[in-house]
Amino acid sequence: MTRILGISAFYHDSAAALIEDGRIVAAAQEERFSRKKHDARFPRQATRYCLEAAGIGLGDVDHVVFYDKPLLKFERLLETYLAYSPRGIASFLQAMPVWLKEKLYLKRLLRKELELMPGGGSAKLPPLLFTEHHQAHAAAAFYPSPFEEAAVICLDGVGEWATTSVWTGTRDGLKPAWELRFPHSLGLLYSAFTYYCGFKVNSGEYKLMGLAPYGEPRYAALIQEHLLDLKDDGTFRLDMKYFDFATGLTMTNAHFDALLGGSPRRAESPLDQRHMDLARSIQQVTEEVVLRIARTVARETGMRDLCMGGGVALNCVANGRLLREGPFERIWVQPAAGDAGSALGAALCAWHDHLRAPRTVQPGDAMQGSCLGPAYSATEIRTRLTSAGAVFTEVDDATLYADTARALGTGEVVAWFQGRMEFGPRALGNRSILGDPRNPGMQRTMNLKIKYRESFRPFAPAVMRDRVNEYFELDTDSPYMLLVAPVQPALRLADAAHEAKFGIDKLMQRRSTLPAITHVDYSARVQTVTREDNARFHALLDAFHEETGCAVLINTSFNVRGEPIVCTPEDAYRCFMRTEIDQLVVGNCVMRKAAQPPVAKDERWQQEFELD
CATH class of the missing domain: 3.30.420.40 (ATPase, nucleotide binding domain)
Incomplete structure (x- = not known):
């Protein structure tokens, strides 16, 4: 071996x-x-x-x-x-x-x-x-994929020299086709706007993507006219007069400020319509670059399937548009697409x-649902929770699923800790916080009282795979929460007042019968769940469907803002006690907040994690 x-x-x-x-x-x-x-x-x-x-x-x-x-x-x-x-x-x-x-x-x-x-x-x-940096990205994207052969596109900030690379994957392995080189980088362009809008580079790009639907693409033409020389084939060059990332200590400079009409936003200061418009503009430009590159690669390689890697491949909005409008029949994105x-x-x-x-191609893929981290036996869970001072009851599976589904259906928020921890940035049902997507106040509640983060941040739906097209305009696997799809028109609540609102004022409008997971543009970042991928999470979704008639749950990562996703039962209990989560489930052990011993309120713990 x-x-x-x-x-x-x-x-x-x-x-x-x-x-x-x-x-x-x-x-x-x-x-x-x-x-x-x-x-x-x-x-x-x-x-x-x-x-x-x-x-x-x-x-x-x-x-x-x-x-590297x-x-x-x-x-x-x-x-x-x-x-x-x-x-x-x-x-x-x-x-x-x-x-x-x-x-x-x-x-x-x-x-x-x-x-x-x-x-x-x-x-x-x-x-x-x-290995070379982009070679590692390409290998992670192609070798575990479900495709015998595929085109491979890797997009990130920068490796050694490459910022965008194209490969062909076959039975003979990976072969490089072409690359774009530093400083001309789509990832660094997106990060420049992340920095300019007051978010943390290499962390806050998700926020920029989540903010984009609240704005209008008023700056898209300006970006393409001054910052980015974009060719029809998707290749591009940045005008480095506006950027400092090549040699400076910041992403952008005074020329960038002058072009966009102001200084970078200070972290944690109020967001205004301009920041939302900037987010929408760079998101639209990013999607256009990805689409043009994909069309070129499909034409050059003749491949029908595409694999994607690199940090930009985590832009699930661009991925969804690529699936709907792009030239490839199937797309597979490495769930841990970043470094x-x-x-x-x-x-x-x-x-x-x-x-x-x-190489042997695995049915589905070779990532095992990306559940590749530590797991804990029932004995270990009991011992660790007892040592942490937790008060819990242990129930059988049937009771666990039914009682948890009932709690979720009555508006409770449940932290769900099962099996092996996920690899990559997404919680996929093993280290998750769950809620009822039908509850119109759930998005705001979970953001402000549990995640302690900005109220505009969207939540993702987890849905039973065989029912996905009942709720979303999607009929393909999306096990890793890396595709955005529109909510089915039949579920939307058309509202002239909503359409007339701008920016963050759209947040409080009820947009569909699943308001907590429906973004302001009627889209959602979808995770499909099968019994084969995650039997316990699928069983809970099935129980929730039996209880409520809804086969969808809110699924967000089990952590608070600035904290990594929980790993151990002790991490889970600590996070549970610091937040307003109603119920914690670790394996078959159930903890209700009201039954726990009182803890001294000390808000200083929020300083423990650096804000993202």
Whole structure:
């Protein structure tokens, strides 16, 4: 048996993944264990988990693969600073000590960290391999996909040099077709607007996407006229006069401010219609770039199926439009499409590209529902909850599903903790907070009283796969919550008053019979659930349908704003007690808030997590 450990680290979202003879055994982000969101440090705890999940030590691993080639990245850094000299000297002086002290000696640093792993100190360390950044993205996108062959598009901020890359995936593996190079980056363009609108880069892009439907694309033409030279084939160049990300300490500069008519919004300050219009404009431009690239790739490759990777592939609004309007029959997006998923991609690269192992296509896909993290036995759950001071009752499955469905149907909010933790940014029914989508006040309640985040942030629906087209204009699998689709017209509540409103005033209008998951443009970010993908979550949806006649639940990640998704039963209980969640279910153990011992109210805990 050949075991390969993949590692991504030292930029953001560090992670580890382990495969055995090409089969994915385990994968997890470091943030889930360290409780530091987007943790970039070497994934010590995630690596330990992967080894423990396989019951092995590091000496049993045949190869360790890193997701980046640091010397190529250093080459890009030096060439960029030389090209823009003397501009950017402050950034250069800040970056060089880190590179000269650590990053140029990454192999040595990795070996030092690996020696600390179980079995790492007493055994000879496995050979260390390096993939290119976009090669790891492409491998994570294609090799676990359900397609025998497919075109592959990877879009992100930047790897070593590539910002957009196109590949063909066949039985013979992955072959690169073409790429766009730094500084011309769709991901960095989107992040520039994330920064300008007052959100955190590499974290707040989801907010920008969620804000977009409240605005109008008033700045789209301005963006394409001044910031982005977009060709018919989807290739583009940025006018770097407006950006500072290549050499500066910020994303944008005074030229950008002058073009858009003001300074960047301060974090946490009020949002106005202008910010909503900016969000809508850059979202529309992003979708247009993705569509043009996809049409070009379909024409050049002749492929009918498409795989997508890289951080931009998490833009589920663009994905939904690509599915509806694009040239491909089927689309599969890696659920951990960002840098965390590149740990898995790096391991798969070594197996298929370095060792030339053949690929076997799995029914559905090879990601196992992306539930690749830690799980806890019934005994462990009881022991951990008791140690945390929780008061719980343990019930059988039939009672659990029926009682939970009844609680949800009466307007309660339920935290649902089951099985293996999800890999990637989405909770998919194992580390989730659930609510009734029919409740018109649920979106605001869950945002402000439970998630402690902005009221405009939308929630996603989880729906039984065989009933998805009863509720949404979608008739395909969407297991990873990466496609946005319109709510069925029959469920919409046409309201002239709603159509006449602008911006955030639209939020409080009831837009459909499922108001809590219907965005202001009558869309929703859909997760389809099958019994094969997630038997327990499907059983709960089935019970809720029996109870209410509705086969849809709100599904949002089990965390508060700025906190990583919960990993352990202790994390779950702590989050439950700090919020206004009514009920917590961990395995078959049920906790009601009113039955818990009183805890001293200390709002300082909200300072524990840095806001995203």
